Amino acid sequence: MPQSYYSGCNLLVVFVVLNGAWCLDTKEFQKTLPARLVWGVPGKDAELPCDITPALPNDNVTMIFWFKDNQGMPLYSLDARHGPISKASHLAMSDDLGSRSYFITEDESGKARLRIQNVNVNDEGLFRCRVDFVNSPTRNYQVNLTLVAQPSAPRVFDAEGREIKIGHSAGPFLEDRELFLSCQVTGGRPKPSLVWWFNGTILDSVIDSSRDSYTTVNQLVITSTPRYLKGAQIKCIASSSEAAGYISREIPLTVFLKPNKVKIVSPNDLLSISKSQNIRCETSGSYPPAKLTWLLDGRAIRNAVVTEEETESFTGSILSLNVAPDDDGKDLVCRADNPRFPGGHAEDRRQIHVAYPPRVSVELVGTQNPVRETTDVTLRCKTSATPPADSYSWYHNSHLIPHNTTAGILPEGDRLFLKNVKESFAGYYACSAKNIEGETYSSPMDLIVQFEPRCKKGYEAMRVGALPLETLAVQCHVDSVPEVSRFSWTYNTSKGVLPVHGGKIESRGDVSILRFTPGSDDVESLSCWASNSVGRQQRPCLFFITPAEAPESPKSCLVRNATNGEGLEVSCIAGKDGGLHQSFILEVFDVSAPADPQAGVTTLSDQGDLPPPKYRVLGERPLFYLHNLQPGKDYQVSVYAENAKGKSHPPVILPNVRIDNQLTSLFFNNEDVPSSNPAAEASPSSVNLTVIVVSLAAAAVVLIVSIISVAAILACRRPGVVRMRRRSSKPPEEFDLSEAGFGEGFHRRSAQYRASMYGECEERISRMIEGTHSKDKRLFSYLTARPRLQ
Structure with missing residues (x-):
């Protein structure tokens, strides 16, 4: 712009000041000026800047004018033509805007501004500052004063788009899970800021909506919600201008917390199966409070007594635990679960140790069952126990096994050593183990001892009675494990x-039967050999062939009431069988003569001719039961043995057998027979007579015993018959079996064998004394039971 133009304007300004006339710029000129935006806050001061720095050095300001919008008259002017700008005169229009305006100059260059106090909506508009200099060109600035408009109050929405009402909390959110909230405002000038704050710290200040959008949005996303946000309050703050202040919204948060601590606080002591044990678990840090669950080996414990204690942040649980032996070594788990927090749990685990009685079983060590005779065997008491077993016991066939070095039986703790095992070592072995919880017995283990065949006890040497031209059936009995494979x-x-041809042999199991017909051959004896997988029998079973004889008469026959209370029982002791199989016959005769109290058991029939027997009873044993005897009648009983050679002679005669009121009134009865006459029992004379008879009977007993003893001694002194009985000083083996373990047939055969080998003296003495005592006892019983007969 030419200098002449500015000079002319200066002259015009002076003219206007002096004469009230103004020089106005054209509108076209004003449109080309840039405008600076200045925000004003209603009710507060607004400052419109104006640069008054001269373009030329050492130049000064002469005049400053402020115009608003298209008004031609300045609303404010400053005249510095007559001095420094600090002493310039100020002139403002007298209207409302002018009265609230004042131009401020600073010592610092360019820091000049028009301050408008308490701006309002009417003050908005386009302001122009014109600065005239002494030498520099005139300068024009345009300032657009715009009032700030605050946005609406913030609104908060959750991830599902639901608005969180004022006074309500947001959530619930889960610890370590995502937290999402959206804060929104509408309107606002200039574009408002929207910031999430917590405890004075910015959480998120990024606007998530477009700049041209009428709605401003800030979405808060916390990928892992921290524990400290539980119960906290966060703020969403909106503002269009810092000077205009802030609009905020506080949001309480509900955050569910998972348990951060769970601990089984009870000491890990040894648990006993005999009593329950209280175990305590504690947890904290959960919101809402956690629920405690007990698990054993991964499974919830059912039907257990549990005591619980709960506060807002703490939970305790006491478990009364009953354990079983199988629980030893299992994991006990205390698990804390927040019921409002899916998957939010914590746990503490420990391996429990259970004290229980030993579990035991017997097993062979280093070998297999069965074992062979003469080998060494070790048995182990296999034990599982907590605490370990501290004592052991061993049993054979239910009998405690002591330490026996001589027999080779050595129990040592959980081992049983059997040296050089024998047949008697076979049987059931069991062990017991003991600890502080108790003692347990194992199931028996059957130890099978294999051995080569040997003669069954009682069959080592037998005498066989032979009849001319009659076939004998000789039976060979052996013991063998395993079974005999060949005889x-x-x-x-x-x-x-x-050798004997195989066609005459019949074998079944451990018995072989040889059918043998004595002929012209000079056969003195037979030998029986057996073999099995272990080996061949070392010593054969011997059978001595002797001419057969008739059997001996039965001995020591007794009559008593049957054990079932019905009828009578007659029992005898069998005599020698004569080398042949014998059977026994009992004959009952009905005699009319009354019972003779002085009669006794005899082998002579002094009764004269008897009628035919009422009935006859046969048996393989001298034991008979009589059921058909009539009360009040007298009977005579005859017992004898019979084999293929003939009958025993003489038979045993039992006279005067009578049944009175179902009770035996036999002279030899050893049962007490009650009196049937109470008046007689009460008679003094009867009592005195009874005493006399008893005294005589006692004297007779002593005399008879003495006579029999002397006679027996004299009889035993015959040459070639006396046998001295030897006593062995060797202690019995631990497992030696007595004859009590065998059947009655064995006793009969072994007795015959001993009699044939060692003579009959000892047996004769025993029988005589036994028979005498039996007679005396029966006599005494009879006399005292029937005083009415006197």
Whole structure:
């Protein structure tokens, strides 16, 4: 712009000042000026800047004018033509805007501004500042004063788009899970800011809506919600201008917390199966409070007594635990679960140790069952126990096994050593183990001892009675484990040993039967051999061939009431069988003569001719039961043995057998017979007579015993008959079996064998004394039971 123009204007300004006339710029000129935006806050001061720095050095301001919008008259002017700007005169229009305006100059260059106090909506508009200099060109500035408009109050929405009402909390949110909230405002000038704050710290200040959008949005996303936000309040703050202040919204947060601590606080002591144990678990840090669950080996414990204690942030649980032996070594888990927090749990685990009685079983060590005779065997008491077993016991066939070095039986703790095992070592072995919880017995283990065949006890040497031209069935009985695989027989003659052809042998199990017909061969004895998988029998079973004889008469026959209370029982002791199989016959005769109280058991029939027997009873044993005897009648009983050679002679006669009121009134009865006459029992004379009879009977007993003893001693002194009984000083083996373990047949055969080998003296004495005592006892019983007969 030409200098002449500005000079002319200066002259015009002076003219206007002096004469009230103004020089106005054209509108076209004003449109080309840039405008600076200045925000004003209603009710507060607004400052419109104006640069008054001269373009030329050492130049000064002469005049400053402020115009608003298209008004031609300045609303404010400053005249510095006559001095420094600090002493310039100010002139403002007298209207409302002018009265609230004042131009401020600063010592610092360019820091000049028009301050408008308490701006309002009417003050908005386009302001122009014109600065005239002495030498520099005139300068024009335009300032657009715009009032700030605050946005609406913030609104908050959750991830589902639901608005969170004022006074309500947001959530619930889960610890370590995502937290999402959206804060929104509408309107606002200039574009408002929207910031999330917590405890004086910015959480999120990023606007998530477009700049041209009428709605301003800030979405708060916390990928892992921290524990400290539980119960906290966060703020969403909106503002269009810092000077205009802030609009905020506080949001309480509900955050569910998972348990951060769970601990089984009870010491890990040894648990006993005999009593329950209280175990305590504690947890904290959960919101809402956690629920405690007990698990054993991964499974919830059912039907257990649990005591719970709960506060806002703490939960305790006491478990009364009953354990079983199988629980030893299992994991006990205390698990804390927040019921409002899916998957929010914590746990503490420990391995429990259970004290229980030993669990035991017997097993062979280093070998297999069965074992062979003469081998060494070790048994182990296999034990599982907590605490370990501290004592052991061993049993054989339910009997405690002591330490026996001589027999080779050595129990040592959980081991049982059997040295050089024998047949008697076979049987059931069991062990017991003991600890502080108790003692337990194992199931028995059957130890099978294999051995080569040997003669069954009582069958080592037998005498066989032979009848001319009659076939004998000789039975060979052996013991063998495993079973016999083959039997063989030999003839022993004066010419040597001859084999027996297999066609005459029949074998079943451990018994072999040889059907043998004595002929012209000089056969002295037979030998029986057996073999099994272990080996061949070392010593054969011997059968000595002797001419058969008639059997001996039965001995020591007794009559008593049957044990079932019906009828009578007659029992005898069998005599020698004569080398042949014998059977026994009992005959009952009905005699009319009354019972003779002085009669006794005899082998002589002094009764004269008897009628035919009422009935006859046969048996393989001398034991008979009589059920058909009539009360009030007298009977005579005859007992004898019979084999293929003939009958025993003489038979045993039992006279005067009578049944009175179902009770035996036999002279030899050893049962007390009650009196049937109470008046007689009460008679003094009867009592005195009874005393006399008893005294005589006692004297007779002593005399008879003395006579029999002397006679027996004299009889035993015959040459070639006396046998001295030897006593062995060797202690019995631990497992030696007595004859009590065998059947009655064994007793009969072994008795015969001993009698044939060692003579009959000892047996005769025993029988005589036994028979005498039996007679005396029966006599005494009879006399005291029937005083009415006197």
